[in-house]
Amino acid sequence: MQIKDVLLAPGNGAFFYDDQAAIRAGATQDGFVYVGHPITAGFNSIRIPASSLSVGLVLTDNTVVWGDMMNVQYSGAGGRDPLFDTDQISDLTSRVVAPRLLDVDASLYLDACEKVLAPFEHQRLPLAVEYGVSQALLRAAAHLRRKTMAEIVCGEFGLQVPTCRVPIYCQSGDAREINTDKMILRSVDILPHGLINSRQKFGVDGQTFVEFVKWVATRTRKIGRPGYHPVLHFDVYGWIGQEVGLEPQRIADFICKVAESVPGFTLNIESPGDFGSTQAQIENYAKIVSILDSRGSSARIVVDERCNTLEDIRLFAEAKATHLVQIKTPDVGSIANTARAVLICKENRVGAYVGGSCTETDLSAQASVHVSVATQADMMLAKPGMGVDEAFSIVDNEQNRLLAILDHCRAQNEKVG
Known part of the structure; x- marks a missing residue:
């Protein structure tokens, strides 16, 4: 198939993960940090630098296309996935997702997503994994079919190619x-x-x-x-x-x-x-x-x-x-x-x-x-x-x-x- 290897690279999100529960409970700011004890599970302080994990797909022509995994600023709040753990996500991606990626037709975007992002042990994959891997697959489909990512989306969902900007x-x-x-x-x-x-x-x-x-x-x-x-x-x-x-x-x-x-x-x-x-x-x-x-x-x-x-x-x-x-x-x-x-x-x-x-x-x-x-x-x-x-x-x-x-x-x- 078109994907011959999978790379992982730790990275940084562009802001910080914040404990929303602690902030709502009245934590005060001292400069850029929040003073007080965290409340939400996984946080060792109220504000911590956001981490990410890049997944790279090495295609048969040796092009590498990437997607980035991360969680949102207020992780663990309002029913959201817990705080992003790079080591855990990396391990799961290597063990479960990478072998699936080597066995799909990456030019067929939605079909590839469905196969690669299928549940594991009767549980949905972490949303960060879905997000990052689906970005990489979209870039792979665009590269293989020599189109923009937008054109791939239009083709997969039966949409007209757009002419207007989005505010x-x-x-x-x-x-x-x-x-x-x-x-x-x-x-x-x-x-x-x-x-x-x-x-x-x-x-x-x-x-x-x-x-x-x-x-x-x-x-x-x-x-x-x-x-x-x-x-x-x-x-x-x-x-x-x-x-x-x-x-x-x-x-x-x-x-x-x-x-x-x-x-x-x-x-x-x-x-x-x-x-x-x-x-x-x-x-x-x-x-x-x-x-x-x-x-x-x-x-x-x-x-x-x-x-x-x-x-x-x-x-x-x-x-x-x-x-x-x-x-x-x-x-x-x-x-x-x-x-x-x-x-x-x-x-x-x-x-x-x-x-x-x-x-x-x-x-x-x-x-x-x-x-x-x-x-x-x-x-x-x-x-x-x-x-x-x-x-x-x-x-x-x-x-x-x-x-x-x-x-x-x-x-x-x-x-x-």
Whole structure:
């Protein structure tokens, strides 16, 4: 077959793994570190550098194609896979996955993924393994068939080759004001995330958060180019529910109040509350969506926590329990599942946001771009890291290169035709 060897190389994610439970419980920051004891299993401190593992497929022409495995920033939270352990993942990949890779037709992408990523001992492989190996297989199929990764996705899922760009969303990290300025100067489509993940950042009754939202809108008008009008998107990590109460009406009232404070802007509020389970999240988010829609609010809610798997995404989309789904790419496993998730959202007329994590790598970000463009997602995350410039350049440049290639191929085909 086309894969003759498998390489593994330890690596670094572009940010840190954080113990969300400890942060929500009140851990304070001292510089860049969090002070206090970890709560989530596997963490020996609240913040630790993100690790990754690259898997390389040596093809018969000696080309090596790569994919990267890692978990998300808040590993072990909200039903997610536990903290990434490079040694354990490396051992499993060597023993179980590598022999499978040597025995598949790598030019047949979905078929290869199904065979290589099949359960082991009646259990699904770790999602990080699915994610990294599926990236490498996508690159292998693209190389063998002399196409872009996006074209492979289009072919496998019966999609038209795209012509339109996908809007890009940047995240600020804790350097909110500086990074918001960077986003505005770069005319980013959707901004700024805000990382509103503590009571200090949200404020009593959400007042600190509301003031920040108003500041972002004012700053956009002040230093943005003429005609620049981004979508404002804030991730509040459940703090609306924690501060005003886990009751859909109260949460909707608060969101409407925030939207009214920035007239003329579309407002996305990610993770307004955490109701403790997927089913409870679906029921209560559906009520919030209904209230916002009935009021004609410019605000939209985005689900993240409790919506991890492909089946979770289907349940939220079918129940209209969100306006947008964050498809957290490492959490849905195989990157083919990211494509499936976008298509599920589109079938149910729910927005598809191809997200992921700041802990990812340049390779996983580039693969995500191809899937996002191929499926024409509604938005995609600039990743990895929290620095804005690096993540935006990786994702925006990859998208621009991809669209240039597709335009060229289209023009060549028209000449031949």
